[in-house]
Amino acid sequence: MIELLPDEMARVSLDGVVMNASVALVEDVAIGDYVVLHVGFALAKIAEDEALRTLALLREAALLGAGA
Numbered sequence: 001m002i003e004l005l006p007d008e009m010a011r012v013s014l015d016g017v018v019m020n021a022s023v024a025l026v027e028d029v030a031i032g033d034y035v036v037l038h039v040g041f042a043l044a045k046i047a048e049d050e051a052l053r054t055l056a057l058l059r060e061a062a063l064l065g066a067g068a
Helices: 048-066
Strands: 003-005 009-014 017-022 034-038 041-046
Touching (some): 009 034, 017 041, 034 048, 041 048
Antiparallel strands (some): 009 017
């Protein structure tokens, strides 16, 4: 998360794509936290190492899919 907004909203970034998402379902969120997003809602906070591993897998899957 890159910015906390009013009304339980936050600005989030994924590989340079910035969007607003609701954080109403997650307690104690802070700038710099990694969250699992689904259709504009943060569902859970996750550890940075887990988030970075997941992002690497998604990037790898995207590259493999592009060559198929």
